[in-house]
Amino acid sequence: MIFKKIKKNIIKLGSIIILLLIVFYGIYDFQNNKDKKNNYKANKDDIYWAKKIIEGGFILHFRHTERDKWIDVTMYDALESDLHNNGKDGSRFAENDYFADAVCLNSRGKIQARAMGEHIQNIGLPIGHIASSVSCRARQTAELVFGKYDTLHRILVHSGPYNEERSERIDKLKFFYLNLPLNKNENTIVSAHNGVVVCEMFTNCKDEKLSLEEGGFYVISKKKDKLYLEYEFHNYNNFNKVFYKR
Numbered sequence: 575m576i577f578k579k580i581k582k583n584i585i586k587l588g589s590i591i592i593l594l595l596i597v598f599y600g601i602y603d604f605q606n607n608k609d610k611k612n613n614y615k616a617n618k619d620d621i622y623w624a625k626k627i628i629e630g631g632f633i634l635h636f637r638h639t640e641r642d643k644w645i646d647v648t649m650y651d652a653l654e655s656d657l658h659n660n661g662k663d664g665s666r667f668a669e670n671d672y673f674a675d676a677v678c679l680n681s682r683g684k685i686q687a688r689a690m691g692e693h694i695q696n697i698g699l700p701i702g703h704i705a706s707s708v709s710c711r712a713r714q715t716a717e718l719v720f721g722k723y724d725t726l727h728r729i730l731v732h733s734g735p736y737n738e739e740r741s742e743r744i745d746k747l748k749f750f751y752l753n754l755p756l757n758k759n760e761n762t763i764v765s766a767h768n769g770v771v772v773c774e775m776f777t778n779c780k781d782e783k784l785s786l787e788e789g790g791f792y793v794i795s796k797k798k799d800k801l802y803l804e805y806e807f808h809n810y811n812n813f814n815k816v817f818y819k820r
Contacts, residue, residue, distance in 0.1 A: 640683035648734035687718035702760030716765035732767035
């Protein structure tokens with residue numbers, strides 16, 4: 575009888591302890607998440623690299639800003655980049671064609687690009703040569719963010735529309751990026767797509783899957799005929815945030 579009572583009390587006490595642990599963990603988790611949300615300070619690596627590229631001397635590969643998500647976009651990209659008589663690195667200029675909605679920026683993407691342009695001008699980011707994919711959304715991003723593009727390149731269209739060997743494409747991309755004009759006190763801009771930059775292009779890359787949000791960009795350097803992926807601003811605000819304090 576006594577043992578049954580003791581056993582019952584032990585079970586009851588164990589239940590209370592478990593309940594208290596659940597409550598305690600819930601409070602801790604809530605506070606931890608709250609602290610994370612209230613951590614307003616920019617990441618120290620973001621701060622370092624944002625200030626570093628203000629000095630110039632890097633290739634900044636931007637993903638275009640927002641477009642409507644057409645699942646068969648690659649078919650329309652092939653129309654714009656290949657079915658025209660404007661030369662190998664020319665464009666069909668889809669903004670003037672029937673499939674503009676498939677490959678160009680949507681209204682939100684245009685606003686996003688204009689806002690980025692204002693911030694970049696305010697920050698004083700030194701800009702040199704601007705290269706763009708022939709795609710409408712990449713060209714529009716270059717024009718709205720930086721005011722222009724200097725050259726167009728079919729190689730900067732993402733791999734989706736093409737039947738090609740991966741190794742050959744990577745060799746061509748490495749050659750292209752290594753031969754981009756780059757001045758010491760300026761940054762060369764590439765306005766292109768998410769799937770253009772791949773890990774195999776770089777001497778120091780370990781992450782096999784590279785990806786940017788629309789408007790995000792990579793920081794790339796050239797050293798002794800080799801490419802180095804220095805940093806990733808996954809979205810534009812990670813970069814922008816560094817320069818605004820109150």
